[in-house]
Amino acid sequence: MLLLACAAFSLAFAACTDTAGLGDTSSGWSPVAAVAIPVDTGVTVDQARNVEPLDTTVTVTDITRFDPGQVIQIGDERMRITATREQQLVVVRGVDGTGPQAHPGQAPILSISGDRSQPGRFTVFVATKQGGILALQDDGLGDPSAEWNLPQDRGDR
């Protein structure tokens, strides 16, 4: 009987600590999401060179602000720079879930991912194992700073 009781308790305990077979189930997995804070490069699309959706180059007013690998944003579209030449960026269009669009001359160019001296800036949201949502400001140059921490509530609006 003792063995039976112990076995039953062990089963119940195991069920409590691993209810879904997910391991450390009771407090989630700390998933993260991050929203970019685009940085204005001060550079624009060349006034005389509109960008069409099928173009793979973008002529800019100052090439020195860009490097291969960098992710930029024009309008709602993100592009990845694969090379630079003269005043042109060679780009992969519509990355990070965006799609190619047309952009007029003088459209401002924002930076999403820069280099080591000017890395990407983000607001980071973490669903913490403590049950809250933690928002961090992250400039990529050092530790982030906590912006707010929202304890879970169960009230409907």
Add this chain to the structure above:
Amino acid sequence: MSAIAGKRLFLAAAVAVLSLAIAGCGQSENQGAYDTPLFDGGVMYIAGVDGYLRAVDTDARTGGGEDRSWAQPVQQGPDTSPLPLVGGPALHDDPQAPMVFVGSEDGNLYAYDAEFGGNPLWTFPSGDKIWSTPALQDGLAYFGSHDHNVYAVNLVDGTEEWRFATGGAVAGKPLLFQDMVVVGSFDKKLYALEAETGAKRWELQGDNWFWAGAVANDSTIFAPNMDGKVYAVDRQGGLLWTYDLGSAIVSRPALVSDILVVAAKNGRQLTLLSTDPGAGDADRMIDSEFVTNSEVKAPLFVNGNTVYVGTQDSAVVRLDIFFDRARPNLEKTWCWDTKSNSSCQD
């Protein structure tokens, strides 16, 4: 006390302890979330372990204005308790009627008004727990269930379009790849199904469960497996290459440019793999970086060239991929302990 009375007392005590233990299951610290929150217009949607679907107005937290937040217990009726939400939410961003979908451990897929929450617009019953985050396309929600099926359900009214039976639980988020739905199963197979009909195009055998969802670039599917390997597969189901990380993979990987970013469950390393089908075994691994001494199970999150990793010891780690050298390289930028709200002590 007689021997019989003693046994009865012991049995009663054992039953009481057992009951407390079982009762405690539902009331223990059911907090946090498993899958990645998603954003739309300054509102974050998140599916909680406590069985609540939440819309959190992040703009209102910092900028004021009307707070569009809501919290909704995901349950079949007022007399039932919400069960954990393992899969993440999926948003149908229709300006006229935005909807958010989530599967529950109670076996149902639920549809809600994304603006206001409230009672479900419809529910669709599967035969067992749902851990799979739905994938949406062309008016259908695709998801898997522990009842072994992959389902395609109409977004508007929740009617079933088709189902496909695998040999095991389907826990990962389906991948929509060209005109196919690619799903992994606990039967150790990866399946490619016609998105329109659910007919099987091909299947690929792995050595263990396909749990974490696959990702793809224009030509290749990258499917992580609990055997520790990433399987790279072409659209016809041909195996292009595998790479063994040496530890089971639960975390959904991500793509940065032509690089696959993948974390093994043991958390030791975040690894960059070349997606070039012509790369040899020696060139497949581009770089790797220590992440944590804890496990990694949460999906990776990529924005630009930055990768965020949530870990099982409550830390968040930022790593950046730099392209300023002959080969891309990965560097750990910071680690933040969400328990103490301070930098991690490595």
